[in-house]
Amino acid sequence: MMILETCVAPEWVDYNGHMNDAEYARVFSLAVEALMDHIGLDAAGRQRHGYTIYTLETHLCYRREAHEGQPLRVALSLLDRDAKRLHAFFELLDEAGNLLATSEQMLMGIDSEAGRPAPFPAPVEAAIGALPHVARDAWPALAGRTIGIRR
Structure with a gap:
């Protein structure tokens, strides 16, 4: 499911002439925000439910360069x-x-008032249920990786 469309902003390009590694993380952060909007946790939904999402862990893999103005x-x-x-x-x-x-990424639902993890509100849970789910035996090849030097 396509969750975000953007392009490489000029300020994202570094001294190597391509998108800086930190900017890839920015794009994925924007994708999490788009996901939140999609499941009903836009600004109004966060306010209404007193609920938000935090990122607990991220594993980013770089495969190819992106350049200024390039659609993403x-x-x-x-x-x-x-x-x-x-x-x-x-x-x-x-x-x-x-x-x-x-x-x-591992994302955690948070009760905004308590500042603690909490179950997804029912309407958010229903929207999450409609997202594309991948069975464990069909995960993308780059999912579930660990970092280490192969010996």
Whole structure:
């Protein structure tokens, strides 16, 4: 499911002439915000439910360079979920569908007033249920990776 469309802003380009590594994280952060909007946690929804989402962990893999002005699209797949967490996988694609980067994230639902984890409100839970879910045996190859030097 395409969750975000944007393009490489001039201020995202570094001294190497391509999008800086931190800006990939920015694009994936924008994708999380787009996901929140999609499931009813836009500004009004956060206010109404007294609820938000925090990012607990991110694993970003860089595959190709992106350049100034280049159109970008972010696709979302839900790898797993429970009553208050989402295990999400985002793919950053160029206009031809080439994979530029991935971001695997663990997201936690938070009761804004208590500042503590809490189950998703019912309407948000229903919207999450409609997201594309990937069975464990069909996860993308870059999902579930660990960092280490191969010996």
